[in-house]
Amino acid sequence: MSPHDTIDIDQLKKPYFVWFEEDWRHDDILHSHQKGQLVYVESGFQYITVDGKIYLLPQNHAAWIPPGAIHKTNSHSEKIKLMIMFADAEESSVFHHKINIFSVPPVLKEMIKYAEKWSKNISKDPNEILFLQALFNELPHFVEHSLKLHISLPEDKRLSKSIEYLHNHYREDVRMVDLSEISMLSLRTLERIFKKETGMTIAKYQQILRIIKSLELLNSGDHTISETAYKVGYKSVQSFTRSFRSVMQSRPTDFIKTTQ
Template structure:
């Protein structure tokens, strides 16, 4: 059964999601290349998963780059927007906040196991997105279909967290550094260089970086480069061009960094799709 649909008015889609009667429900939507989903929030948790394409998810606490075989667990009530890199086939699971105990309490990038991938596909067939009466449950809780949905909850509880997040600081001095770096990721300025430009003590900036982002300056810049690399790889850019654009001395230096983070080369990472 083809459950994919064209993007519809955001307000209508939000109302449909938040009024779903079942505690767990699947939802399928296909988005064209470069589609932008404007900032919004849900009263339900969401497991946002794309079987095709790469999503860039932005919230007030940071940004995630999410390729296929990965997903975002978006907690209820968090405002977010999504930018599609290439055509995106989104297969989301929405979860009522009282559906189960032990669900993740933070928005985070997660891995999708082969079992959960198949369960998500099954959820698309069970949820019947165009219900004529939203008071009707699309499946009986104490049934095979209901057990499939409960198994999804079990899998969500043990999702592995992935390093696909870029935490943005709130301190205006650090925010200035981070915003400029994201515009010029090939910038090789040191922490001392930035401290001199901003007339701030180096140790102060170092301390604030760790406090507000959980990373050192060098780690933050590497993470920003890594996430941008995922976007460029998904767009079909060559590794040599990505390496030079992000300030690496050579493609091998970039590939070494990538392998250290994901235990895979860039080509292996996207071959999983």
């Protein structure tokens, strides 16, 4: 279920709107809102496509999606707990008009959980407005450093085959010469176009794919760190842990699903 199925968010005559679901279901359709939205993943993991980039939100992470951004959400988790907050964004606020993915600090987590009391409330509540105004005013300060955990969808069709190959063979040691042959581009041209379209090198792109997949496996609770490391293509737990920390600024153990 998604809020825009039953309520037209943009028609609400209030600056904020809170929506919480124990088991979130999405329609996976590109759409946009006049309001910005904060998406917090309490448990599970969530993919968000915003303006042609795919972002991953692991457990206890959030995304700020700016107003007007064309986006869609979908999840591979069997069950996902999401809190979504819609908010009017000031034109003068640079922060509120760009995408941000970040781990949620304890104070913000408690504020989000407290706001659950106003979930699906369509009437104006002065206390709700004051509380959420404080939350969104402080949001830029909560985001000390945003995770660059995203993969871009290239617009240049010359990269289609090489991107597809990377997604299907990310576990393997992909050779540049193979991608060059697949895309029928010279090595230099391939590297230049790939960096221009995705904002990263091919090696970095493959690393992000591996880490995203490892987060899915860790969150499932069915795999140990060692099993996860080998399943996503690393030759040792040590190399996996180093790679994971460089991307996530956290340890793999922080993302292992625990039974409640």
